[in-house]
Amino acid sequence: MQSPIESGAADAGAAAVVGVLLAAGGGTRYGMPKILAEQGEWLRAGVAALTAGGCGRVFVTMGxxxxxxxxxAEAxxxxxxDRGLSESVRGGLVRALDCENVVGVVLHVVDIPDVSAPQVERLLSAAGPTPGSLARVSHFGHIGHPVYIGADHLGPVLDSLTGDRGAGPxxxxxxxxxxxxxxxxxxxxxxxxPRR
Known part of the structure; x- marks a missing residue:
């Protein structure tokens, strides 16, 4: 069965950790797709955090x-x-799996613009990064993004995706x-x- 995700061809290049910025949604409550928010500043901040934080390749989901x-970054x-967050996660993870030598994936969301490279670095340091690790950032005890998914977990995470839920379940x-x-x-x- 062919995937509905347009992920492109496999790469010959190696990337130990791949970053995926989830930005495909319509932003219904926000009033516009968040990939365009703040004249693209959130998009640029998310990509910069992943790139400078230690991700060898960065993909951004668009829809x-x-x-x-x-x-x-690559689109x-x-x-x-429009089927929900799971499709954005699926698209990013499928594309990450096209890369060679992937140890793990850092998933981040475009609507948390104050995540910085030091947070991604700390996440990766805690995760190893190794293929068997799972790690997630928290802020003052509240779990959130970004998260690290070791390569051993990518298949099971993909199998668990449904509706408007990501890797959280x-x-x-x-x-x-x-x-x-x-x-x-x-x-x-x-x-x-949106800010008022």
Whole structure:
């Protein structure tokens, strides 16, 4: 069966850790696709955090809207974005699996713009990064993004995806997830609604 995700051809290049910025949604509550929010500043900030934080390749999922990719990022078009967050996650992970020598994937979301490279670095340091690790950032005890998914978990995470849920249910069912406190580095606040 052919995937509905347009992921492109496999690469010959090696990338130990791949970053995926989830940005395919329509941003219904926000009033516009968040990939375009703040004139693209959130998109640029997310890509910069992943790139400078230690991800060898960075992919951005697009669906409801398209945007010019910041330097260092590649687009993954998700035509089924309107089926929910799971399709954006699926698109990014399928594309990451096309890369060679992947140890793990850092999943991040475009609507948490205060995540910085030091948070990604801390996450990767805690995760190893190894193929068997699972780790997620928390801010003042509140779990959130980004998360690290070791390569051994990518298949099971893909199998668990459904509807408007991402990797959260897979993480919730595990007792080996490394929690990485980053409240000293940012708030981790997601922006579901526009500023007033």
């Amino acid at each position: 409801a809207a398209e945007a010019e990719m910041p330097r260092g 993954v078009r998700v035509p089924t974005w 897979y993480f919730a069912g595990r007792h080996d997830v490394i929690e990485v406190e980053c409240g000293d580095l940012g708030t981790g606040t997601d922006h579901d609604f």
